[in-house]
Amino acid sequence: MISYTLWGPRWRKVLADLWGNKLRTLLVVLSITVGVFAVGMVYSAYLMFERDLDASWRSAVPASASLYADPFDQELVDSVRSLRGVKEAEGRRNVDLRVRTAGGEWRQMFLTAIPDYSRQKVNRIKSQTGAWPPGDGDVLLERSSLAELGVAQGGNIQVETSDGHKRTLKITGTVYDPSQIPSMFSGRSYGYISMDTLEKLDEERRLDQVNFVVEPWVLKGKDTAPIEAVGRRAWSKLEQGDTTVFWLQVNKPGEHQLQSIMNALILLLTVLGILSLLLGTFLLVNTIAAILTQQIRQVGIMKAIGARRDQILRMYLTMVGVYGVLALVIAAPLGALAASMVTGFMAQVFNFDSGGLELPGKVLLLEAVAALGVPALAAVWPVWRGTGITVREAISDYGIGSADTQGRLDRWIDRLLERLKNVSRPALLSLRNTFRKKGRLALTLLTLTIAGTVFMAVFTVRSSLYSTLDEALDYFRYDISVGFTENYRAARIEHEVLRVPGVKAAEAWGFTSGRILQSERKEAEDDASKNVIILAPPVGSKMIQPQLIAGRWLVPEDESALVVNTETLKDSPRLTVGSPAIIKIGTRKLTFTVVGIAKSTMTGPLAYAPYSWFSGAIQEAGGARSVQITAAAANPQEQTELGRRLEEHLKKNNLRVQNVDITWEQKQRIRSQFDILIVFLLLMAILLAIVGALGLMGTMGINVLERTREIGIMRAIGASSSTIGRIFVVEALCIGVLSWLFSLVLALPVAALLSYEVGVMFMQSPLTFSFSFWGVGIWLVVSVLLSVAASLIPARNAARLSVREVLGYE
Structure with missing residues (x-):
């Protein structure tokens, strides 16, 4: 081992500077560590996701x-498989x-019932534990549903069938x-059964997907x-096989259906990780300058x-390098561990297999x-x-950090402070000292301001x-x-629903x-747009409140009228108010105006047609497939109970219920x-915020060192430790x-x-902007607490200085 005394004088000085002020070294190393940790964690998590x-x-x-x-036979699956361009096709039945x-x-x-589990070729499911395939009357649960149930x-x-019968599955x-899509996102549990089990659930032995x-x-x-x-x-x-198709779901080639959400999340985290790194360097600049x-x-x-x-330049840059090495030693393993934890959590949320901890070479290089x-x-x-x-x-030089040259700002601050007659001398000194080193103050404020702006912006996004x-x-x-599995007469549906107590x-x-x-x-027909859902509410309905951006809503005298939402226009931009719209529904082609x-609001492509005319046009006059209900009670739990009573009542009266959706439960999910x-x-x-607090602590520590002689003078004229x-x-x-x-000034445009960007990335349309004043108030409290916490150690060090120590300070 090389002896300390054999080191060159410059390197002994570097070591002395690092070890002689351990608090300063710790602050700088931690500030760099946070940034390196954030960058490494985000990049490593991205690679693990990928x-x-x-x-x-x-x-x-x-x-x-x-x-x-609607249900169809295997022959239609075979006809799809025979289409030019189709490599493989398989049918399933969903209940x-x-x-x-x-x-x-x-x-x-x-x-989901699959005809042959041993010959799956598309959307294959894999056995995890237990029996394979499911037997008659048995169910295999999707792993993301175990915790939900x-x-x-x-x-x-x-389980309760659409006919109201209760069945037990093993x-x-x-x-x-x-x-x-994982149960956490869809709000549904998933299970897999045999085709034989369908009959026990009051369902036809046919396919629907x-x-x-x-x-x-x-x-x-x-593309x-x-x-x-x-x-x-x-x-x-x-x-052509006389079945009604409801939806065409297209997947982007080679990409998970939730990939865009995860990519957007990683992008946001990357931006914030880079910000953490940059803010950490501000503390370093302040420290080196001091x-x-x-x-x-x-x-x-x-x-x-x-x-x-x-030579002197290399000496100080070596000190910076030592700070970086210490930060890297701490941040690299912590970043890999955090990335593994994040990936594991996201694997559970998005339902994919996590490969475990890894620290790739390119992450370590970054x-x-x-x-x-x-x-x-x-x-x-610096x-x-x-x-x-x-x-x-x-x-x-006298060894005392001199103040910046007096400028217009300093003179304005002096005049302002002179007017504060009821403020104590120590408080006035604190206010004046705040602006003493304007360059250092600017960097410290920049760090805390960016942290505050991001914090407020996140609350506003929420x-x-x-x-x-x-x-x-x-x-x-x-x-x-x-929703019902088939069409029933609208009058019958409404009559049965209104018989249930609690329905308004x-x-x-x-x-x-x-x-x-x-x-x-x-x-x-081959150039048609993507599918569009057509809703036909009664004209004058009070249960829909569309936000019209052009034209008008449906009126009683309308026949072939149509209102489309903006999501529909993405696929059919030629549609305008007054233009015709030709929609193929089953084997029929209907022409609307x-x-x-x-405006679209998280609903996908929708079109609205007048109920009376539309139900006749599709030869389902007087029929309906869903019913919307307003509850007499506003209490969420009472609405949930009402939904259950409605389902039981409708099933008892031979109405096959497919789903019951409670609005407040959807909102919570x-x-x-x-x-x-x-x-x-x-x-x-x-x-x-942690980087900002470290930066403020470092700034206050530097201020204490620079004002050592001033503290001595105050001590000499009787200032107490608590006052200092x-x-x-x-x-x-x-x-x-x-x-x-x-932060408050910047938060509004940044938020x-x-x-806007979060809305476009996650929902393909901007969010409805709502500034969060809660975020403003919370950050004020956080700023005060961080400021007090960051100043305690420097203030304690200043208060402990004796007159003898400060008079000997160089």
Whole structure:
């Protein structure tokens, strides 16, 4: 081992500076560590996402597209498989029913029957534990549903069929379905049964979903248009088999269906991670500048005995390098561990297999650049400026950090302070000292201001997300929606619903799906838009409140009138008020006149037609497939109980119920999905706040060192320890409050921009902007607490200085 005494004088000085002020070294290392940790964690998590999500998704042989329709036979699946461009096609049957959880609650469940589990070729599910395949009367639960139901393998679940019969299914195993949206997002549980079990659930032994994979030559990169073209031909095949198709779901080639959400989340975290790194460098710049100011005489002495500027420059940059190395040693393993935890959490949320802890070489390289390169670049200017002093200037310095040159700002502050007659002298000194080193103050304020701005912006994004959700659900002004497996007479539905105590009002609506055509030509069917859902509420309905941006709403004298939402216009931009709209519904082509355009609110492509005319046009006069209900009680729990009573009553009266959706439950489920995003953004905002607090602590520590002689003078004229300590605490509070004010000014535009980008990334449309004043108030409290906490150690150090110590200070 090389002895300390054998080191060169310059390197012994570097070590002495690092070890001699351990608090300063710790603050700088921690500030760099936070930034390096954030960058490493985000990049490592991104690589793990990319690795694990892609592997899980590809293992399922995901469908290029899926069609959902009324029940049909295997022959139609074979006809889809025979289409040009289709490589493979398979059919399934889905049953939407109620399941009783371990806690006694009734929730929606999706049971899927697969004709042959041993020959799956599309959207393959994989056995995890227990039996394979499911036997007659058995169910295999999707692994993401176990926690939702609170059950375990070997137990039983009780389900209620659309006819109202209760059946018990034995849980004989668990499976993994990478193509399924996790239960946390969908609000439904998933299970897999045999075709034989369908009969026990009062369902036909038929199919209602076809998944197909296109030939490789069909694909054109990530473009979904070629798949949509094949999907429209498959849609026509099913319609020729006398079945009604409701939906065409197209997947982007080679991409998980939730990939865009995760990519957007990673992008936001990356921006905040880079911000953390940059803010950490501000503390480093402040610290290096203060060290050089404090060591001006030492620089002069080194130059006097022959040291060159480049040698002194290397010495201080080496110190910066040591800070970076220490930060890298701490941040690299912590970043990998945090990335593994984040990936594990996201794997559970988004239902994919996590590959576990990994620290790739390129992540370590990026962290090394962040820990060594960025701080070194940031320190070059203050080091270059500090080492440029001449021997004469250095020797004549008194060792006290002089204030910046008096300028207009200083004179204005002095005049303002002179008017504060009732403020104590120590408080006035704190206020004046706040602006003493304006360059250092600017960097400290910048750090805290960015942290505060991001914090307030995150709260505003949360508020905007909730406002968008409230606006979307307020669009449809009902408390409960009941869907049926087939059409029933509207009068019968409403009569039965109104018989249930607690129902205030009920409206039966028509419902179907179609495709908007470019023209009436036969060839136009292959050029049709994506599917559009058509709702037919009674004219004058009080249960829908569309926000019209052009034209008008439906009126009683309307016949072939149509109102489309803005989401529909994305696929059919030629539709305007007054233009014709040709929609293919089943084998029929109906010509409408667009009379209005409504704003989309998280609903997808929708069109609205007058019930009386529309139900006759599709030969379902007087029929309906859903009913919207307003509850007499506003209490959420009472509405849930009403939904259950409605379901039981309708089933007892031979109405086959497919689903019952409670509006407030939907709102809570979607909010919980939003909260995942908010939690991640808040975690990064907290990291920024930590960097800001470290920066403020470092600034206050430097201020104490520079004002050592001033503290001695105050001591000599009788100032107490508590008075000196309060001077620095109040100064930190001034900086904290100033940063809060600047954050408040910047938060509005930044929050508006962030809300817009989050809306576009996650919902394909801007959020309804709602500024959060809660965020403003919370950050004020946080700023005060951070300022006090950051000033305690420097204030304590200042208060403990004795007159003898400060008079001997150089």
